[in-house]
Amino acid sequence: MRLNVRALAAQVIFQVLENGASLSNVLPHHQAQLGNGKDRALLAELCYGVMRVLPQLDNCISQRLQKPFKGKQRQIHHLLLVGCYQLYFTRIPAHAAISETAEASRQFGQEGLVKVVNGVLRNIQRDDAPLATNNDTLKYCFPGWIVKKLKAAYPNKWADIIEQSQQRPPMWLRNNQRQQSQAQYIEQLATLEIGASAGLTADAILLEAPTDVTALPRFAEGSVSVQDQAAQWAATLLDAQDGDLILDACAAPGGKSCHIMESADVRLVALDNDAKRLERVTENCQRLGLEATILCADAANIDASWHGDKFDRILLDAPCSATGVIRRHPDIKWLRKAADIDTLQQLQAQILDHCWQWLKPGGTLLYATCSILPDENSQQIEAFLARTSDATLETITASKENDATGWQILPGQDNMDGFYYAKLVKAIA
Ligand SMILES: C[S@@+](CC[C@H](N)C(=O)[O-])C[C@H]1O[C@@H](n2cnc3c(N)ncnc32)[C@H](O)[C@@H]1O
Incomplete structure (x- = not known):
């Protein structure tokens, strides 16, 4: 059976959180199972998004469950994370987010839990309460041991460091100076209406918005690379x-x-x-x-x-x-x-x-x-x-x-x- 985007997201998150795999290793294999670029982008958004705000989502779900899912049912917990993320952090209409997520539990062969998934997500939607932030882990969505180390190392900057680390990163290119100058490449981008500016180093180019590399002039021929x-x-x-x-x-x-x-x-x-x-x-x-x-x-x-x-x-x-x-x-x-x-x-x-x-x-x-x-x-x-x-x-x-x-x-x-x-x-x- 072809799994839908929510089911694939839950599988990816399971592999990261339960098996210790890295997201950038696991995600591409799952994206390859999807036919169109929009779905692949949504899968990435759901997986990265859940990782950013995990403690808040975990807390929101746990409060609505009598006991945690274990064993073969564990994947349903990850599915609920994906469901909860959609309700709070995306513009996906709630009815679509809930029905697609419930359908994913059916695809996992957990017919008996479809109602539970539906119920928990409808409950979250109905409550419409802000996510809890009443302790440091929930507030910053960072593990306590890193916060402690950052506070010690950067007494005045730690909160800003955490805030910056929670942002979506910009896309930087490295101009290949063997093929053209930084200024020439920025001009080539401009003709395609891709906004970009020169960075502080001789080769760095900052894109106004992340772009698929296939849209970049002569990427396959090595004109630029993606590098912060x-x-x-x-x-x-x-x-x-x-x-x-x-x-x-x-x-x-x-x-x-x-x-x-x-x-x-x-x-x-x-x-x-x-x-x-x-x-x-x-x-x-x-x-x-x-x-x-x-x-x-x-x-x-x-x-x-x-x-x-x-x-x-x-x-x-x-x-x-x-x-x-x-x-x-x-x-x-x-x-x-x-x-x-x-x-x-x-x-x-x-x-x-x-x-x-x-x-x-x-x-x-x-x-x-x-x-x-x-x-x-x-x-x-x-x-x-x-x-x-x-x-x-x-x-x-x-x-x-x-x-x-x-x-x-x-x-x-x-x-x-x-x-x-x-x-x-x-x-x-
Ligand atoms: C930060 S990454 C390097 C990134 C790389 N310099 C680049 O710019 O693309 C660190 C690398 O160290 C390698 N590594 C870890 N332990 C190593 C060891 N004992 N000897 C050689 N490489 C090691 C890892 O496999 C990993 O590829």
């Missing part, structure tokens, strides 16, 4: 020069590798320990007409698989909590656990120490994360500098906050994702 401006700072700060041997130590899916290769004629090793994700690097290189050496290896043990020279420059875009990109990936709030931060911090330190061995004297290592937690950023780099006598920190001129170690970009700052950069230079022996 915060991530585009990596290539600018690494400042690769023609002839450099470069290591991108955690490269997949290759956004930053490709940008570096677009910016200069370098020899680049794109290393990652995830073979599946590395396939995306190959695809991206093919679309953009670029060539890299692709290496599936552990960045904390490069010796085992790289037998070439040491590197002039290294980009270490480390695995991290991704707390800076919650506006793009709201499922991160529910997938990440407090205990992950210690594990990540240790892994980052291990990779950093090992990569440092592979940097030539006089070379530059750019450490990057899409995290906003000092544990993974300024504290990580302060500890590295304390134990590494031949490392110095270069000031990043783009940074306006000179007192901090490295450059912490906060979500929403100049329309960017949250990101962190530290530029480390190795002493000439």
Whole structure:
């Protein structure tokens, strides 16, 4: 049986919340089951929307159920989340939202629960009460442990950071400077009535509204890529020069590798320990007409698989909590656990120490994360500098906050994702 959009949404949400899968991995498989673009967009809206305001929806439903759904019936809980989201956050007429959601429970083979789904959703519609916000979790729709860390790190900015992280992100493009200038591409967009403006970096272009990539001039031929401006700072700060041997130590899916290769004629090793994700690097290189050496290896043990020279420059875009990109990936709030931060911090330190061995004297290592937690950023780099006598920190001129170690970009700052950069230079022996 073909499942309707609400049933597919409940399946996606189930996989994220119950099986720990990431939304961006699961969603495309389910979208592929839908015939038209409108339905695919609605499926994405329902899944992303539920992830953004999950605690409020959970609370609203739980209050109307005598006992929670368990076992095979658990999916009905996720279906009710989808139903409740439609009633509060979309313009879908209530009767359509309720009947489609009830139909989805029939499609799940839960005939006996169709009436319950109908009843709960009609009750919510009839009550027409605002969603509860009487504790921090309900008010901010953020897990308590992240709120606590943000309050400690940003006593004056934490509420704004959370608000920004709850927004829908803008769409940024990266102009491929090998094909045209940033200004020329903005002109090409204008002829198609796609509003856009130049960002702060040489290649960044901000679209007025998100657009399907197939509508962008010469996207398939590699004229532009989709990449947030915060991530585009990596290539600018690494400042690769023609002839450099470069290591991108955690490269997949290759956004930053490709940008570096677009910016200069370098020899680049794109290393990652995830073979599946590395396939995306190959695809991206093919679309953009670029060539890299692709290496599936552990960045904390490069010796085992790289037998070439040491590197002039290294980009270490480390695995991290991704707390800076919650506006793009709201499922991160529910997938990440407090205990992950210690594990990540240790892994980052291990990779950093090992990569440092592979940097030539006089070379530059750019450490990057899409995290906003000092544990993974300024504290990580302060500890590295304390134990590494031949490392110095270069000031990043783009940074306006000179007192901090490295450059912490906060979500929403100049329309960017949250990101962190530290530029480390190795002493000439
Ligand atoms: C933040 S993502 C990199 C994004 C990438 N730089 C880009 O711009 O497209 C971090 C990457 O680190 C990889 N990774 C995690 N642990 C690793 C390890 N021990 N060695 C190499 N890569 C690792 C993950 O597979 C993931 O692709």
